[in-house]
Structures are given as structure tokens and as C-alpha cells.
Amino acid sequence: MLTSPANPKIKQIRKLRDRKTRSETGLFYMEGLRIVGEAFEQGIQMEYLVVAPDLLVSSYGQELANLQQTQGVPVLEVSADTFNSFALKDGPQGIGAVARQRWASLPKTRPAHGQLWIALDSVADPGNLGTILRTSDAVGAQGVILLDQCTDPYDPSAARASMGALFSQKLIKTSFAEFSAWKKQVALPLLGTSGGSDQDYHTFVYPDPCIVLMGSERQGLLPQHLALCDAVLRIPMTGRSDSLNLAVATAVVLYEIYNHRRDKEKRL
Amino acid sequence: MLTSPANPKIKQIRKLRDRKTRSETGLFYMEGLRIVGEAFEQGIQMEYLVVAPDLLVSSYGQELANLQQTQGVPVLEVSADTFNSFALKDGPQGIGAVARQRWASLPKTRPAHGQLWIALDSVADPGNLGTILRTSDAVGAQGVILLDQCTDPYDPSAARASMGALFSQKLIKTSFAEFSAWKKQVALPLLGTSGGSDQDYHTFVYPDPCIVLMGSERQGLLPQHLALCDAVLRIPMTGRSDSLNLAVATAVVLYEIYNHRRDKEKRL
Structure with a gap:
């Protein structure tokens, strides 16, 4: 069992709190039974699991770790103290995983009938983003x-707030310029919101498929977004x-x- | 200008972070131009303002402090360092206030036609509560x-998330037993939510007035709530x-x- 916090894998877990490290490595760290279980079920590619046997009382958690090991995923056993030294929250459940981020490609995305996408500009709060993923799911x-x-x-805050939707929802990262070009190419209706509009969102007839575009917490949509x-x-x-x-x-x-x-389906 | 962090008023501001102190004194501390301005406009009773002239660059903020002083509210001037020592967030705007909490009485509340109330059981996250107040407003x-x-x-997190709705919304604190007795006495329809229900919230015909009851983040509504x-x-x-x-x-x-x-009003 590993007890040294200087182990490179333990150091990496700590470093993955920084966006820069996540971005450079394409990895992320998640923690807790529910999220590790969801990631496993959704086929997220695990690099290694980290388990503190003294903390992992759940038999579901133990099975999860065994199953991963059978599938060739390294399972790093650490002491409770070591786990607590990098844990994302107090009273951890003793199971975590470093896994590969999954991103979808914008150019390959062709929204079909019945689909709905959300585009977000400059959202600042990870909790908000995670909650939006949860609702989107x-x-x-x-x-x-x-x-x-x-x-x-x-x-980690976005992942937690998403309650697993992080793995079921497609994630695309792009610039506004590329998004704008793509939107025109695929001819997909884009719907923004603004307090200054006269069009009540409740009486609007929504196109299918469509994309809902939301702006930042502080500023909402900027003129260039509204223009698109x-x-x-x-x-x-x-x-x-x-x-x-x-x-x-x-x-x-x-x-x-x-x-x-749903109303429309009922009428058909 | 006050520079000692040992001043009783400065110590009180720090202590008001604890729920116990807020509950014992009936006071709370708020910080920032927007919230202090909202509290003033909504007639919240101020005990004293605290201002760091070196940080308070906004002329609106300066007017606000002057106006309060004219109305007999003490204004405590502190150094930027002192303000930073108790500030709720980094880069404070240099204006804060200790004010009296405002609570409404359940027995005196008689919801009339057109009204809508929200009842919350065991909500744990202050950010959620503040956001609910904002939507309720x-x-x-x-x-x-x-x-x-x-x-x-x-x-402070609930107050911030409420964006001023803390002052425009009526707040009532009570036990489930008292709420239950009151609800029966005033004969007000109570609506709960549960994933186990067959009644779609979208096709339901909502009574007017009514109360929406929501449960905790972890458990939702408990059997005794659903029964009411x-x-x-x-x-x-x-x-x-x-x-x-x-x-x-x-x-x-x-x-x-x-x-x-709104649909009903349009049809009338």
C-alpha cells in the first residue's frame, strides 16, 4: 500500500485540480462512488483508480475496483491519510479515478430532427455549468x-454538479468564430435570450432541431452573439x-x- | 478612521458569519454596492454601515453612505486593510452594512387570490436557497x-445568490408541525413534487392561490410531507x-x- 504523498501518481491527482494540467494532459480526476460508477457505466477511459481500502466500506465500490482491475485498469491502493491528503472533499468515500477527457468534434456534428443543443458563452461558474449539463441530460x-x-x-465542481451528466452529454469546445461558421453551414436555428426582446419564450414556436445559446453570468449575450x-x-x-x-x-x-x-407528440 | 481589528463592531462583523451569532442577535452582515443599495431601497433597518474610503470609488456608494448618515445610521470608516480583514470576498467594493433580519409571521399570513408561496424543507445549500428567492421574486x-x-x-452565500430578492420576498421560519396546522386552518392547496408521481406538472391545473413544497437536495420530500x-x-x-x-x-x-x-389572464 502506497503511503508516500510524493508518489508521481498522487502528485498528478493534486495537479489535476489546475485547469492548465487538465488541459495539457487531457486527463481529469473524479472522486466518489456515484461519479466513478457513472463514468464506468458510460465507458469513460480510465487511466488508473485510486482506492483507500480503510475508507472504501461500500461493497459496490469494492466490486467496481475489482472489475476495473480485471479489465486492465491499474488500481493504486493508498492509506486513508494519503487519500485524505488529496481528497476533493471532507469524509471521502475512498475511491477516485484519473480518466481521459472525452470531447466531441464540432465539424462532425450534424444535429438531426428531435435534437436539442445548448451553446454557452463565457460561463464562469463551474457549478452553473455542471447544473446545466444535469438539466440538459x-x-x-x-x-x-x-x-x-x-x-x-x-x-471537479462542474463534474460534481453534473451528477454524471458530464459523461452522457456530448461536450464540444470551440471558438465563437468557428461556431458561427458551422451554424451557417449546417443551417441550424439558433435561439438566444435577452431581457430586451419582445418575443415571449412561452408563446414562441420552437424549431426542431435547434440550439439554445446562453451568455455569461455577468453580461448575458453580447451584441455579436445576438446578431447570430x-x-x-x-x-x-x-x-x-x-x-x-x-x-x-x-x-x-x-x-x-x-x-x-411533448405537447406536439401528444397531438400527433 | 478605524484601523484596529479588535474594535467590537469589527469583531461583530466577523462573528456574524456564524449562524449562531446571527440567530442570537437577529442581525446579519451584507457587503457590496448592489446588495447594500437594495437593502436601503427596500427599507431594511440598518444598524451601522462600514466604509473603507480608499476602496469605495463609486460615487453611488458614497452617496448611499452619506444618505444613511443623514438618516441617523452610524457610518464606521475603516482602512482598506481593516476592510479586507473581514471582507466576504476578494477585491471588496469597500461598503458593507450590519442590519436587522426581517421575518414575517406565519399565523398572520393569509394567502389571497393571485398569490404564490414556496415552502422548503431542510434545504442545505445557502446558494440554492438564495437562487430560489431570486426566482421566486x-x-x-x-x-x-x-x-x-x-x-x-x-x-452571506444565500444573500448574494438572491441578488436582492432576500429583501423583497417575505421570509417565514417555522416547524413542519406548525406549518401543517396553519395549512389546514387556511385551507390552502399544497403542491409537492416527486419522481414517483403519475401527475405530470405540465398538464396539471394549478389552484390559485397555492403553495409549492420542495424537499432537501439529498432526500426530496419525505413521506410525512407528501401526505400533507x-x-x-x-x-x-x-x-x-x-x-x-x-x-x-x-x-x-x-x-x-x-x-x-399568464395564459389564463390572456384568455379572460
Whole structure:
């Protein structure tokens, strides 16, 4: 059993907290029974598991580690103290994994009928991004296209907030310029939101397929984003606030589209 | 100008991070131009302001401090270093306030036609609570009833996430037993949500007024909560997730009610 925090693999786990390391290596670290189990079920390519036998009381967790080992994934056993030294949260469950990030390609993406995509510009908060992935999964959307300066979905906070949707949703990273060219090429309707629009999001007739574009927490969509949109929708608000939380606003629009599609199916 | 971090008022600001101190004193500390401005506009009773002239570059902030002083609110001037020593976040704007918490009384509350309330059981995350307040304000709901072990809306993270809705929304704190007795007395329809229900939240005919009851992040509504509900609604989900983020789920239901009411008004 490994007890030295100077071991290169242990040091790598710690370094993977930094976006720069994640970006350079194409790897990420996840922790906890639920997320490691989800990653396994969704076929995420594991580099190695790290297990603290003294902390891993769950038999499901032990089976998971055994199964991975059978499939050739190295399982690193560490002491409870060592695990606690790099754990993402207090009271860890004693199982973690370093795995390969999975990204889809924008040029190869051709949204078909019934599909729904979300594009996000410059989202800053990993928790918001993870929550959007979770909602996106819930309404059966295909995935999220991250433009320019978006936060990293493989940030531990984003991964945790996504509740496993990080692995079921397609993730695409691109620039606004490339996205813009692609959108025109595939002729896909792009829907933005803005408090300044006259088009109520609830009475709008949603095209199928479509992409919902959301802006940053601080600024929303910028003029160049709005200019690319085929329609700009307003989510009405009656209170004192002039905006909603980003993950909430995204969910409100996604569920409206989901409900419209469900209504339509019922009518057919 | 005050530079000693041992000053009792400065010590109090630091202590107000603890829920216990907030609960014992009935006070809370808020920080930043936007929230202090909102609190002022909404008539929140200020105990004292704390200002770091070297950090407070905004003329709006300076006017705000002057105006409060004219109205008899003490304004404590501190050095930038002192302000940074208790500031809630990095790069503070140099204005904060200690103010009195405002709570509404459940027995005196009699929801009228057109009203909408949210009741929350054992919500753990202050960010979720703040986001729910923000959405509640946006759909024109009256306020939030916090049952049993709910987190504190006057926690700095909840206050920040509420974006000022903390002051426009009515806040009520009570036990489930008292809430239950009150609900029966005022004969108000209570709507819960559960993945196990057959009633789609989108096709439900919402009573007016009504209360939406949401459970904790981990457990959702417990059997005793569901038993008190007049209807239990299901938010459909097609993906792998079996639940939504709590603030998202609440928003999805609140916007559905808001849209139903708007549709009805249009038909009249």
C-alpha cells in the first residue's frame, strides 16, 4: 500500500485540480462512488483508480475496483491519510479515478430532427455549468457547445454538479468564430435570450432541431452573439430582479422546449 | 478612521458569519454596492454601515453612505486593510452594512387570490436557497416558508445568490408541525413534487392561490410531507439523471405556474 504523498501518481491527482494540467494532459480526476460508477457505466477511459481500502466500506465500490482491475485498469491502493491528503472533499468515500477527457468534434456534428443543443458563452461558474449539463441530460438534449472563455466541465465542481451528466452529454469546445461558421453551414436555428426582446419564450414556436445559446453570468449575450441568433427570446419577470441565475434561466427555456415537443407528440 | 481589528463592531462583523451569532442577535452582515443599495431601497433597518474610503470609488456608494448618515445610521470608516480583514470576498467594493433580519409571521399570513408561496424543507445549500428567492421574486411570488432544518437566508452565500430578492420576498421560519396546522386552518392547496408521481406538472391545473413544497437536495420530500400535499407532481426527465438540481426543479415548477396564470389572464 502506497503511503508516500510524493508518489508521481498522487502528485498528478493534486495537479489535476489546475485547469492548465487538465488541459495539457487531457486527463481529469473524479472522486466518489456515484461519479466513478457513472463514468464506468458510460465507458469513460480510465487511466488508473485510486482506492483507500480503510475508507472504501461500500461493497459496490469494492466490486467496481475489482472489475476495473480485471479489465486492465491499474488500481493504486493508498492509506486513508494519503487519500485524505488529496481528497476533493471532507469524509471521502475512498475511491477516485484519473480518466481521459472525452470531447466531441464540432465539424462532425450534424444535429438531426428531435435534437436539442445548448451553446454557452463565457460561463464562469463551474457549478452553473455542471447544473446545466444535469438539466440538459434531463430534457434529453444531446450536449453542450462551450464557446471561447467558458469554464471547464472537467473542473471537479462542474463534474460534481453534473451528477454524471458530464459523461452522457456530448461536450464540444470551440471558438465563437468557428461556431458561427458551422451554424451557417449546417443551417441550424439558433435561439438566444435577452431581457430586451419582445418575443415571449412561452408563446414562441420552437424549431426542431435547434440550439439554445446562453451568455455569461455577468453580461448575458453580447451584441455579436445576438446578431447570430435567428430568434431572441425573453423570459418574463415581474419582480425587482432583472435577471435569473444562469442555470435557472437555461432550465426554464429547456423545459419549455421539452414541454412544447411533448405537447406536439401528444397531438400527433 | 478605524484601523484596529479588535474594535467590537469589527469583531461583530466577523462573528456574524456564524449562524449562531446571527440567530442570537437577529442581525446579519451584507457587503457590496448592489446588495447594500437594495437593502436601503427596500427599507431594511440598518444598524451601522462600514466604509473603507480608499476602496469605495463609486460615487453611488458614497452617496448611499452619506444618505444613511443623514438618516441617523452610524457610518464606521475603516482602512482598506481593516476592510479586507473581514471582507466576504476578494477585491471588496469597500461598503458593507450590519442590519436587522426581517421575518414575517406565519399565523398572520393569509394567502389571497393571485398569490404564490414556496415552502422548503431542510434545504442545505445557502446558494440554492438564495437562487430560489431570486426566482421566486422573478415570478412575482410572495415569499418562502422555511421548515425545520433549512439553511439560513441571511447566510452571506444565500444573500448574494438572491441578488436582492432576500429583501423583497417575505421570509417565514417555522416547524413542519406548525406549518401543517396553519395549512389546514387556511385551507390552502399544497403542491409537492416527486419522481414517483403519475401527475405530470405540465398538464396539471394549478389552484390559485397555492403553495409549492420542495424537499432537501439529498432526500426530496419525505413521506410525512407528501401526505400533507393536495397534489404531488412529477417533472418528467428523459435522461440518465433521476433528479434535477433543487433550485432548477423549483424554478421549472414556478415558471410553469407563472405561465399558466399568464395564459389564463390572456384568455379572460
